[in-house]
Amino acid sequence: MDNIKNYVQQNKERFLNELIELLKIPSVSADSAYSQDVINTAHAVKASLEKAGCDKVELCETPGYPIVYGEKITDANLPTVLVYGHYDVQPPDPLDLWTSPPFEPVIKNTELHPEGAIFARGACDDKGQMYMHVKALEYMVQHNNLPCNVKFMIEGEEEVGSPSLAWFVERNHEKLKNDVILISDTGMISNQQPSITTGLRGLSYVEVEVTGPNRxxxxxxxxxxxxxPINILAKMIAQLHDENNHITIPGFYDRVQELSREERGEMAKAPFSLDAYRQxxxxxxxxxxxxxTxxxxxxxxxxxxxxxxxxGYTGEGAKTVIASKAYAKISMRLVPDQDWNEITEMFTxxxxxxxxxxxxxxxxxxxxGQAYVTPIDSTGYRAAAAAYEESFGIRPIPVRSGGSIPIVALFEKELKSKTIMMGFGLDSDAIHSPNEHFGIFNYLKGIETIPLFYKHFTEMSK
Amino acid sequence: MDNIKNYVQQNKERFLNELIELLKIPSVSADSAYSQDVINTAHAVKASLEKAGCDKVELCETPGYPIVYGEKITDANLPTVLVYGHYDVQPPDPLDLWTSPPFEPVIKNTELHPEGAIFARGACDDKGQMYMHVKALEYMVQHNNLPCNVKFMIEGEEEVGSPSLAWFVERNHEKLKNDVILISDTGMISNQQPSITTGLRGLSYVEVEVTGPNRxxxxxxxxxxxxxPINILAKMIAQLHDENNHITIPGFYDRVQELSREERGEMAKAPFSLDAYRQxxxxxxxxxxxxxTxxxxxxxxxxxxxxxxxxGYTGEGAKTVIASKAYAKISMRLVPDQDWNEITEMFTxxxxxxxxxxxxxxxxxxxxGQAYVTPIDSTGYRAAAAAYEESFGIRPIPVRSGGSIPIVALFEKELKSKTIMMGFGLDSDAIHSPNEHFGIFNYLKGIETIPLFYKHFTEMSK
Structure with a gap:
């Protein structure tokens, strides 16, 4: 598949320019002032899938923003890959911390990206990573080497908690039927050390209010x-951990999957410097x-x-007051097989x-949301690992992320298939922050690696 | 001394009108926009002391607002009473919670004040209570029955922590020489049960900042x-009390004066309903x-x-953030003989x-500021108790207040005399709050009681 490397090099400028055009549309799903821009972005994604070679592309109506669905079915007997991504972006604020306007993409060199990175809201999360899949499809269709079937489901509400996605998935089991789900919406350790996210934590987020006297x-x-109430709240929060920093909520750990010594040993192989972390x-x-650890x-x-x-009193100077109320926002990150509803009840x-x-x-x-873990012996994981190894020349490391993507658990429940998180971003890409960017190396390497996944997955599925 | 009762009744309207005029001047010391009003109030107090019969009255310059000093020395061999009060007031905000404008005094009846109360900022704290002393002097001078010498020291910065008062007192030991200091800037249990404040707590007020990661x-x-940092701050705050709610700071209780069983028994006689308190x-x-208790x-x-x-994040909704910093304002109320500087160091x-x-x-x-306790066997206390008993027909109860008036400890240190806190306000007077008021009964009863204090104090000093 040396063709793909050549194809990427030959089309590099066009690939960048197409992505830059997509990044210019401010598809901020959280702010209704941008609703027309969000819809325009859905149309742009639809057009890009048609151009890349999907046979059937449609905007599927939902209670919220439309989901762009596209497919290219070559043979019903071949495996099917479902690509998930999102075309909406986080709000760009605080605007004054951006060194260039968030919706006027520019390419700048950075220490980690000496070959340049595209600076724009959504560059990495997720327009850039989603568009890698569109360009990978273009390559496979043009070279007639798409080895399997492919479906795309690109939504416009990920940054506001995907409220319409469950609605859509529940109603479209047949349409979305697949053998593996592929997402590029996470990161990897570094450009020298690829990794595959194999776990996401679940989440329970609560707000507490402690009321003492009526005024x-x-x-x-x-x-x-x-x-x-403030002293009491402090005391109650303090009691949530014991002296070993174990959480004291009765039953909290009952369902927690303990990793084997082997699995922990594998994890420990990831390069990590405690000194650098502290610094x-x-x-x-x-x-x-x-x-x-x-x-x-x-x-x-x-x-x-x-x-x-x-x-209480949080202004300048001193006020000798006993507040009537004190508040806190508390979140718990969960792991398999903790159930977030059960944990919320236990906490309460x-x-x-x-x-x-x-x-x-x-x-x-x-x-x-629920936690999620992908086994590293599944066909999907092995195919992804083989793809990275072939394009980077080094075996990727499986990494459990501390973050949460609640939809992944939903996919497994509704569609009964495993999700593979092939992320190409870096922690330093500043997603959700000012000056979000995505390395050109990462963008092109993603386009190069994805067809290799299709190849290995299809071969391994035989 | 039945004369005083008659005099008060005959001059009641004038006494009210004079106070109302004083209350119209917005002498807010905290806000420099009112500085001319503060100074105008000093002049008005000076004029009132001259009119009441002081021989010598002056505005004493300080680094801040002037201190009004007045005296009437009848005989150097007689005892001298130093009256302290303040002519400045708290800011009136929040204005929208006042039922009538704070500097347009009106008389309204309330449940606790069926004979009416003056509603205005400063009505009780401290213009009304300070002016009782001016009118009491007027009575004694007019009836030629001032039994001793009297000095007035009325400041204009009490509501901002009396920054110039120490400066003034330190420089004027001779001028301020006295046998007892008399202050009406506290309250009593009820109009049916007078009480004398015999103790004030000291105070140490600190702000703490806990910093974790650099962002x-x-x-x-x-x-x-x-x-x-928030979890840690909660944990640290929780550790400041043990399971019996004792404060855990090493050495914190070392200097605390324990009260005898007799003293606690006396205190327990004050009328108090735990049910009513809870309700x-x-x-x-x-x-x-x-x-x-x-x-x-x-x-x-x-x-x-x-x-x-x-x-951390205190807005609407949820943000999954670990804050870089967390803060708290913490105050400790102190009792004799705790030293607030030492306690601040111990806390730190x-x-x-x-x-x-x-x-x-x-x-x-x-x-x-330091805590303060007046012994109940001093001449001053006994004279005050006799005065209350004579005017109210019931013996006052000594009460230790939880609040703090740091200047009282300063007076004892610099002037070597005891302070008697003859307060006539009620807890319900809403000082420092919207709708501050002072009962007409309380105002007149104060004017009536003060000359009795002079009488008893002079007699008991013989």
Whole structure:
């Protein structure tokens, strides 16, 4: 398949320019002011799939933004790859921190991207990574070497929690039938060390409110005599971890899959420097659950973090007040086989039980999602690993990510197939932040690697 | 001294009108927009003292607003009473919660004040209570029955922490020489049960900052692997009290004066309903240090309260962030003989020691003041008790207040005399809040009681 390398080199400028055109449309799904731009982007993606060689492309209506569906079915007896991606982007704020306007893409060199990177909102997440799949299809169709069937499902609401996707998937089992789902919406360790994301953590996000007296009180006159909601909230939060930083919620770990010594050994092979990690964050030491390494703590172990806290007087100077209420936002990252609904219930029950009589507690669940793990002996994983090894010349490392992509668990449940997360971005790409970018090396390497996946997957499926 | 009752009744309307005129001047010391009004108020107080019969009245320059000084020395061999008060007021905000404009005084009846109360900023704190002393002097001078010498020291910066007062007192020991200091800037239990404030708590107010990683992090990618400053801050705050709600700072209680069983027995005689207290605050139960009653907890015991806390994402909805920093404002109420500077140091040292390696901690002292207790066997206290008993027909109860008036400790240190806090306000007067008011009954009863104090104090001093 040396052809693909040549094809990418010959068409490099066009591939970049096409992506740049797509990045110019501000498809911010969170802000209704951009709704026409979001719809225009769906049409642009549809047109690009038609041009790349899909036989059938359509905009599927949903309760929200349309889902772009495309397919090229060559032979019903061959395996089918379902590509998932999204054409919407995060809001670009804060605008003043961008060094160039978020929807006027420019190519700049960086230390990690000496050959240049495209700076624009959505460059990596996910227009750039999604478009790699369109260009890979173009190559295979033009060279008549698409070895299997392919379907595309590109949605426009990923950045707002994919509210219409479940609705669509549940109603289209037959249309979406596939043998493997392929997503490029994650990252890899570095351009020298490819990796495949094999796990995502689940999530339970709640907000808590602790109410003491019915009004703010003078801390001189009431201090010491009534429960202070802020002190109580602090005390309750403190009790959520024990001295080994284990989470104390009864039953919390009951369903947690413990990894075997072999699996942990495999993980430990990923290149990692604790010194560099500490230096990058300017911390004297890491902190976490006893008995686990840093990379285990942020991937294969469930965690509990306060994401925000507030109460009482927070202005300048001093005010001697006992607040009536104190609040916190708390999220738990979950691992297989924890169920986020069950965990939310456990948290609520336990948190309420920690409150002394002098306060009342409310726990409001925000949202959540299930964790997901791909086995590394599946056909999909082995095909992906072979593809990376062929294009990068080095075997990829399986990596469990600490983040959460709730739809992946949904796909497995509804469509009964495994998802392979072939990400080509880097942690430093600043997705969701100002100055998002995507390396040209990464973009082109993605286009080069994807047809290899199709080839290996089809061969291994025989 | 039945004369005083008659005099008050005959001059009631004039006394009210004079106070109302004083209340119309918005002497907000915290806001420089009102500086001319503050100065105008100083002049008005000076004029009122001259009119009431002081021999010598002057505006004493300070680094801030002037101190109004007045005196009437009848005989150097007689005792001297130094009256302290303040002519500045708290800012009136939030204005929209006032039922009538704060600087347009009106008289309205309330449940606790069926004979009417003056509603205005400063009505009780402290223009109304300060002006009682001016009118009491007027009576004594006109009736030629001032039994001793009197000095007035009325400042204009009490509501901003009296920054110029120490400067002035230190430089004027001779001028301010006295046998007892008299202040009406506190309250009493009720119009049926007078009380004398015999204790004030000290204060140490600090702000703490906990810093973890050098930037906000994605809680999915870093959650569980680094110290979360909010979780750590909660844990540190939780450790400041033990399971009996004793404060855990080493040495914190070393200097605390324990009250004798007799003294606690006296305190317990003050009318108090735990049910009514709980109901008024809408709490199921009180909460505090084991081994002490509610009234002990908020007066004779030192306490530690978080007055404000903030960090991370506090907007609507959810953001999965690990904050770089978390903050809290923490105040400790102190009792004799705790030293606020020493306590601030102890807190700082202990709080820093609670931090794990993954975070850095800063403790910034805000301000503080010493606690104060008046013995109930001093001449001043006995004279005040006799005065209340004569005018109210019932013996006043000594009460230790949980609040703090740092200048009282300063007076004792610099001027070597005891302070008697003859307050006539009620807790319900809403000082520092919208709709501050002062009962007409209380205002007139104050004018009536003060000359009785002079009489008893002079007699008891013989």
């Amino acid at each position: 703010d009180l003078h801390s001189g006159l009431y201090g010491g005599a009534v429960a202070n 990058a964050l300017d911390i004297e030491d890491v902190y976490g659950e006893a008995g686990y 840093t990379n285990e703590r942020n991937s294969i172990r469930p965690t509990l973090d306060v994401n925000g806290i507030w109460g 029950k336990y948190f309420e039980s920690l409150a002394p009589k002098g306060v009342r507690v409310k726990v409001k669940p925000h949202h959540g | 906000d992090l994605h809680s999915g990618l870093y959650g569980g692997a680094v110290a979360n 008024a605050l809408d709490i199921e139960d009180v909460y505090g240090e084991a081994g002490y 509610t009234n002990e907890r908020n007066s004779i015991r030192p306490t530690l309260d978080v007055n404000g806390i903030w960090g 040292k202990y709080f820093e020691s609670l931090a794990p390696k993954g975070v850095r901690v800063k403790v910034k002292p805000h301000h503080g």
